Amino acid sequence: MKKLLDLRFVIGLFFFIVGVLLTIYFILNLKQKTNASINIKCGVSFVVFGVIMIFLSYIQEIKEE
Amino acid sequence: MKLTLIDYLIIAVYFLFVITIGYVLKRKIKTGNDFLMSNRNIPLWITSLAFISANLGAQEVLGMAANGVKYGLYTVHFYWLGASLAMIFLGVYMMPFYYGSKARSVPEYLALRYDEKTRGFNAVTFAVMTVFSSGISLYALAMLLKIILGWDFNMSIFIAAGIVLIYTFLGGLTSAVYNEVLQFFLIVLGIAPIVIIGMEKAGGWHGILQHVEASKMHVWKGMASASTNPMGVDAFSLVFGLGFVLAFGYWCTDFLVVQRAMISRSLNEAQRTPIIATIPKILMPAIVIMPGIILLALQSQFKGFNLPTNASGQTDYNMALPVLLSNLYPNGILGVGITALIASFMSGMAGNVTAFNTVFTFDIYQSYIKKKASEKHYLYVGKATTIAGIIISIATAYIARSFNSIMDLLQLVFSFVNAPLFATFFLGMFWKKTTANGAFYGLVSGTLAAALAHGLTTAEGKGGWIYNLHTFYSGTGQAFTIAWIAFVACFIITIIVSLLTKPKSEESLIGLVYSLTPKQKDNSKKWYKNPLILGIIILSITIALNIIFF
Numbered sequence: 261m262k263k264l265l266d267l268r269f270v271i272g273l274f275f276f277i278v279g280v281l282l283t284i285y286f287i288l289n290l291k292q293k294t295n296a297s298i299n300i301k302c303g304v305s306f307v308v309f310g311v312i313m314i315f316l317s318y319i320q321e322i323k324e325e
Numbered sequence: 326m327k328l329t330l331i332d333y334l335i336i337a338v339y340f341l342f343v344i345t346i347g348y349v350l351k352r353k354i355k356t357g358n359d360f361l362m363s364n365r366n367i368p369l370w371i372t373s374l375a376f377i378s379a380n381l382g383a384q385e386v387l388g389m390a391a392n393g394v395k396y397g398l399y400t401v402h403f404y405w406l407g408a409s410l411a412m413i414f415l416g417v418y419m420m421p422f423y424y425g426s427k428a429r430s431v432p433e434y435l436a437l438r439y440d441e442k443t444r445g446f447n448a449v450t451f452a453v454m455t456v457f458s459s460g461i462s463l464y465a466l467a468m469l470l471k472i473i474l475g476w477d478f479n480m481s482i483f484i485a486a487g488i489v490l491i492y493t494f495l496g497g498l499t500s501a502v503y504n505e506v507l508q509f510f511l512i513v514l515g516i517a518p519i520v521i522i523g524m525e526k527a528g529g530w531h532g533i534l535q536h537v538e539a540s541k542m543h544v545w546k547g548m549a550s551a552s553t554n555p556m557g558v559d560a561f562s563l564v565f566g567l568g569f570v571l572a573f574g575y576w577c578t579d580f581l582v583v584q585r586a587m588i589s590r591s592l593n594e595a596q597r598t599p600i601i602a603t604i605p606k607i608l609m610p611a612i613v614i615m616p617g618i619i620l621l622a623l624q625s626q627f628k629g630f631n632l633p634t635n636a637s638g639q640t641d642y643n644m645a646l647p648v649l650l651s652n653l654y655p656n657g658i659l660g661v662g663i664t665a666l667i668a669s670f671m672s673g674m675a676g677n678v679t680a681f682n683t684v685f686t687f688d689i690y691q692s693y694i695k696k697k698a699s700e701k702h703y704l705y706v707g708k709a710t711t712i713a714g715i716i717i718s719i720a721t722a723y724i725a726r727s728f729n730s731i732m733d734l735l736q737l738v739f740s741f742v743n744a745p746l747f748a749t750f751f752l753g754m755f756w757k758k759t760t761a762n763g764a765f766y767g768l769v770s771g772t773l774a775a776a777l778a779h780g781l782t783t784a785e786g787k788g789g790w791i792y793n794l795h796t797f798y799s800g801t802g803q804a805f806t807i808a809w810i811a812f813v814a815c816f817i818i819t820i821i822v823s824l825l826t827k828p829k830s831e832e833s834l835i836g837l838v839y840s841l842t843p844k845q846k847d848n849s850k851k852w853y854k855n856p857l858i859l860g861i862i863i864l865s866i867t868i869a870l871n872i873i874f875f
Binding site: 265273274275278282285286298299301302303305 | 331338511
């Protein structure tokens with residue numbers, strides 16, 4: 261619960277979840293003609309951004325300790 | 326545009342997060358000060374992003390894309406001229422007085438510098454403006470969702486208002502600020518792909534230059550006369566009206582944005598908040614204006630990018646971004662784009678509601694209704710005001726639905742109130758002989774002068790309700806001119822009345838007036854901690870951008 265007070269962690273977690281959703285949606289629709297690469301590009305970018313934010317929040321925690 | 330399960334899932338995740346933020350922060354709220362002022366304990370990076378996010382509402386995201394179509398690259402003046410200098414000025418020169426005086430709000434500073442009547446005038450006009458603005462954000466959101474997604478108007482209003490109520494009621498200003506930062510990232514990352522895909526489809530920057538008329542691809546060219554540029558504004562009105570009066574009036578005195586800097590952990594961070602916020606602000610045109618320009622390029626190359634007309638048969642420029650979303654975004658990322666739009670509306674609404682509850686609790690309730698009560702009592706008042714603010718916003722949204730012109734009216738009222746207010750602050754902070762009566766009558770005169778200027782001029786069929794003495798090329802030109810007239814009227818009347826009345830003693834003005842306040846020595850040798858050095862660097866970058874896109 262305490263981690264949720266760290267905005268970096270919250271933002272990271274949000275984009276990580278949205279990124280994973282976009283990636284899964286792309287994979288599930290691989291065979292469809294309408295499948296668009298923008299979903300996988302954005303999905304992976306969001307996951308990376310999310311992981312960086314979560315990493316930053318842990319760095320901050322270690323610094324504070 | 327049709328949403329599928331994945332889009333709804335992304336919207337649901339966002340709603341879940343904003344409510345959870347409010348719920349988690351609820352445990353930290355114990356006093357009225359925690360609820361309304363975040364106990365002045367928010368880190369610099371959060372206050373800086375919240376500072377621009379509070380302004381990154383619906384008008385910004387939809388309106389600037391619309392202006393991009395209408396005025397092209399000239400729209401960047403709202404950022405490079407109409408924001409950066411004023412934000413740096415706020416940080417370097419004005420924040421020491423706001424923060425140093427320990428005032429909890431902008432009206433409270435007016436009470437310390439002048440008197441209660443000036444504070445009351447500003448508190449009441451500001452409170453009315455914020456709830457109206459919040460209601461109009463709500464109305465615009467519901468209308469947008471109805472038009473592009475076919476959602477029910479009433480359902481959209483109550484869901485959006487309900488979510489904003491939950492997270493602002495639970496976590497107060499801290500919750501609003503935290504959500505604003507999340508919304509900032511969502512808006513940037515949700516809309517940026519449209520710029521990338523759109524640019525690619527339009528043939529890159531070269532393709533845009535080829536397909537958009539050259540007259541819309543400059544920033545300063547043709548500004549010598551109002552008739553030779555798409556904005557319909559001459560250089561004087563642009564620089565003095567927008568760059569000085571409106572920009573400084575908004576960024577330096579509007580409590581909605583100033584509040585985000587006032588909750589910083591120290592004076593140095595409060596000063597750096599608006600200055601650091603200037604960095605994303607000057608880059609924001611790439612996200613909010615470029616879609617409009619890209620649309621212009623796509624319109625000349627492909628079918629399906631034309632803008633619809635509104636009820637009065639005119640081109641509805643506000644649909645620029647939704648048209649791009651529906652044409653360029655597939656399901657999945659479409660959910661992110663729609664969530665970004667919803668976030669921008671909710672961000673604008675929450676910002677207004679939190680500013681409203683602070684001003685009402687401290688500047689109206691505590692000043693005029695119950696002066697001495699416990700912290701717990703003011704916490705309850707703050708929470709009750711939050712509920713009242715949301716209910717009034719919902720009512721305003723329905724009023725806006727019935728009276729289409731209410732949005733224009735509100736924009737006008739903003740320029741009536743903010744433009745003269747900057748003259749009052751400017752004189753108050755930099756001229757020790759400014760008196761309370763001078764400030765009050767100056768403010769009233771400035772507001773009346775603005776109303777008179779509007780009544781005697783017309784633009785795009787608006788104004789001239791007394792007599793039409795002059796017709797402007799554009800509504801923007803009229804707004805800039807009214808702003809500087811209001812400022813000059815307030816400035817002159819304040820000086821005249823001040824010279825005829827007795828000023829406050831110099832002792833009582835220490836910490837409130839520049840010349841009477843001991844200058845703070847910044848012992849920090851690090852350049853990035855010095856507000857003035859930071860300001861000069863960012864200003865130089867802004868000037869360079871103006872030259873590059875001249």
